[in-house]
Amino acid sequence: MKMNWQILVVDDEEIMCESMAAWLREDGYAVDTASSGREAIEMARRQDYAIYFVDLKMPGGIDGIETLMEVRRIRPEAAIIIITAYATVDTAISAMKEGAQEYIVKPCNPEEISLLVSRIIKVKNLQRENAILRKKLAKQYQFHDIISKNARMQEILTLCQEVASLRSTVMIRGESGTGKELVARAVHFSGDRAQKPFVAVSCAALAETLLESELFGYEKGAFTGAAERKKGKFELADGGTIFLDEIGDISPKLQADLLRVRHERSFDRLGGSEEVKVDVRVIAATHKDLRAAVEDGHFREDLFYRLNVIEVQLPPLRERREDIPLLAGHFLDRISREVGKEVAAISDGAMRILLDHDWPGNVRELENAMERAIVASKEGVLGEEDFRFLQGNGSGRQFRAPAAMTLAEMEKLMIEATLRRTGGNIKEAAASLGIDRSTLYEKLKKFGIER
Amino acid sequence: MTEIALARLAGGMEPPAAGVMEEMRQALEDVFAARVRVAEVRVRVPEASLDGARGQYSAPLVLKALLEGTAGMGEKVLGVTSEDLFIPMLSFVYGQAQLGGRGGVVSLARLKQEYYGLPGDGELLAARARKEAVHEAGHLFGLVHCEQPECAMRLSTNIRQLDLKGDALCLGCAALAMEHGR
DSSP states (O other): GGGOOOEEOOSSSSSHHHHHHHHHTTTOEEEEEESSHHHHHHEEEEOOOOOEESSSSSSSOOOOOHHHHHHHHHTTTTEEEEESSOHHEEEEEEEHHTTTTEESSSBBBBHHHHHHHHHHHHHHHHHHHHHHHHHHHHHHHTTTEEEEOOOHHHHHHHHHHHHTTTTTEEEEETTSSHHHHHHHHHHHHTTTTSSEEEEEEEESSOHHHHHHHHHHHEESSSSSTTSSOEEEEETTTTTTTEEEGGGGOOOHHHHHHHHHHHSEEEEEOBBBOOOOOOOOOEEEEEEEEHHHHHTTTTSSSHHHHHTTTTEEOOOOGOOOOTHHHHHHHHHHHHHHHHHHHOOEEEEEEHHHHHHOOOTTTHHHHHHHHHHHHHHOOOOOEEEEGGGGGHHHHHOOOOOOOOTTHHHHHHHHHHHHHHHHHHTOOOOHHHHHHHHOHHHHHHHHHTTTTOE | OOOEEEEEESSSSSSOOOOHHHHHHHHHHHHHHEEEEEEEEEEOOOOEEEEEEETEEHHHHHHHHHHHHHTTSSSEEEESSSOOOOTTEEEEEEEEEESSSSSEEEEOOOGGGGTTSSSHHHHHHHHHHHHHHHHHHHHTTTOOOOOOOSOOOOOOOOHHHHHHSSSSSHHHHHHHHHHHHO
């Protein structure tokens, strides 16, 4: 373990530097030396040292405290030990204020230094182990690219696994950007159709006739420009899964065609008379309220029930805020690698902004925000200023009081929404609302809220 | 077979007793299967190596003088002194050696019971001297500190720790030292 840790000794006196380095090398550490603050800062830029021993008094412009400040800026994780020949309270205070891990007076007892170094290395080893475990944990929260520790999302993912190998149609509902296609893919790739094609079609993006030919294909000469026979998405997905996104937007004619495919597992190509048989699992998604569309007469009731066999309702990101740090960390890793920028972390202040934002565009908006921040950032850590754009454009958390609503009604809605988010978990809901469990029970009784 | 010269340092300093030198020679022979011979070396330590205020000799400067004074004498050389040694950063060192290098020094000053205000104990001094000789020579063979409680390569920063460990190498360190000697 020791071999992995490097130490830098900084002192203008060569004998001091070298003898200390030799002593630490006997302990198995890789030790470098620097004869000035300037040199130490240069070396810190090139190499990540676990511990820096820095002499307080050095000639040549940059003293120990300045070296300390600069190294801390470049390597916030590093442990810096300030060495001095005689302790003065002032310098000790300023060294500690600037983030020195320890302040020691030379000559120092070997036992003291040995304990100090092993204590720091012990912490470093734990930090490293912790980082590895965190990575593993993040993987545990990950199911086919869906990252979540939210209780409701976990239920959804369990459901996805359970229904993965069935042929039943799945209807995924959720706001845009909540990851409907990801869930569809997860269902497909965890079932026994995983080796077969997964074909995604956005029904909103295409005009009716175009969508029809996309879905069912056409025969040569079916219409002007149909020079060749073309297979439709349903045929391409044979044996696998077709994902119909924005199903709420399709025309009555297509609704009828889809109903037939669902019913008879067959269809005709455009301009063809030969029946095409397919074995396709349908997963549909919409951000609309289809039940309301059925009541209004915009969506066929029989098709709705055919599609809505297994219903999955994805919560918006603002109802699973606990996932924001997890997702932000994931995007940080991925995007910084993609754009080739060394951005290692998100500051606490920046995370606060992310947690407070309402995310109308959900996970996709978070992904875009992370990309924008990473591309524009100048430092290795994303700060509050990198996310200013989230607050400026009015999409931030600006509270608008609903008209004609009493405080009690508001309170009831708030409690209901929180319970929905926690999946009925009283303890979690109470903590999130900032009240006692007993107070929450009283309020549930008072408002007649069912758990 | 590696040759180690065990240099009895004199010259402005009180030379160590012959009996202790023999104990150290024997220990090195046992542990490293090396040809070890004791040599009288008058090292002219520079005046600057004695820190008057501390009453101690600077280990890096004594080591430098030893290396210069013993050029051509054995593949490895371990100097032994009765004086107390220090490095600028630390209040004292029992010894110091070049990791995987040619030279090292051992101080007997703090191995003596008298240093702690106790009556002298020749046997205890011999035992401690053997451990320190093996420890510093181990560094010359490229060994770093070992976590094994019994191993002579375990770091001791006080006399209790020194007394707790043995004067032999653990299996791992012994194997590494053999590798290096080859």
